[in-house]
Amino acid sequence: MDSLRNNITLQHHKALILLPLSLLLIYTITSLFWPQAQSLLNIGFSSSVTGKDCDYAYGKWVRDEMYAVESYSEDCPFLDPGFQCGLLGRKDDEYRKWRWQPYGCDLPRFNAAELLERSRNGRIAFVGDSIGRNQWESLLCMLARSVNNASNIYEENGKSVQNDHKVNLSVRFHDYNLTVEYYRDTFLVSQGRRPKNSSEPVKGIIKVDTIHGYWKKWMGADVLVFNSGHWWQDNKIADFGLYFQEGETVNMTMDVREAYRRGGPWNERGECNTSTAPQTDYTKLQPEPWYNQVIHETIQPIKDGNRSALEILNITYLTEFRIDGHPSVYREPDVPNHDVQDCSHWCLPGVPDSWNELLYAHLFSKDYRTRKKHDAAN
Secondary structure (H helix, E strand, O other), X not given: OHHHHHHHHOOHHHOEEEEEOOOOXXXXXXXXXXXXXXXXXXXXXXXXXXXXXXXXXXXXXEEOXXXXXXXXXXXXXXXXXXXXXXXXXXXXXHHHOEEEEEOOOOOOOOOHHHHHHHOOOOEEEEEEOHHHHHHHHHHHHHHHOOOOOHHHEEEOOOOOOOOOOOOOEEEEEHHHOEEEEEEEOOOOEEEEEOOOOOOOOOOEEEEEEEEOOOHHHHOOOOEEEEOOOOOOOHXXXXXXOEEEXXXXXXXXXXXXXXXXXXXXXXXXXXXOOOOOOOOOOHHHOOOOOHHHHHHHXXXXXXXXXXXXXXXXXXOHHHHHOOHHHOOEOOOOOXXXXXXXXXXXXXXXXXXXXXXXXXXXHHHHHOOOOHHHHXXXXX
């Protein structure tokens, strides 16, 4: 665990690290909170309106017709075909007309031009699984609306954002000398081949105390957004014959909960095409689960030691209500409707746009890059 922490915190003085808690299939997960309850992960930002801390994690979804009107369209060239639900046959667009409203304060309006300007000559990097990519594509499209010449936004290595799914991608906003990058890393820690002399069931290992080798690629970014969780479930790990390794020892009995605690972070098949509006039944929510305690125990010492600009972007609670926002039966091309529904990812435009609004508010509450701009001017 210590070696993992040391790797993660290397050069953190250069970057603001955000950890979206996008863990599990939203419609099946145990809730992080009772409504308005106190939590170990009660984290917010300073409201520009009141000057007081705004706990953005608690609130409600409010219908806002203009929210969809002011958004980007499915024609955005950076959208994965599997996220373009309308183009794939979904007739209703109600899922696009809901805005997250925190209790007691307002989120600042997302200003793409301002974020681009503050990010000039910088790097924003997303590291995680395909749900993290969901958020990355959302941010690309939100930013692109403020760029007049679309040809000045491009994948700098000639790759296709829409078609290259299992590769690292870097989109350059030429006018701002800004790259917004995505690094596919499903577990955030290293994987390895089956060690010699290991028992027969072992086909590979997950090294819970060693960060993935990609870290050299994304270190130095001004903003790092990590996500994980979707692959950290017993059935997925077992299907691949993966076992957890700590140090040089393969542990044949360690379960996901213990691996999470040691240094690492769920998905059942089901249906999510039964709703066209956010859920409002708070009685379905459960008390704070075990993994909040683990997250707190891992993150708090880092924050207390002032070793990094580490923040948690708590999106789990607000996302739980949005079963209506999944692609469900409106799958990517060549996947028949009768196949397993996609209840993991999100239609775009859609829920991940709200995640990025929280990201925007978080960055601006930390005076993101204003000091650097001031220093450059002098």
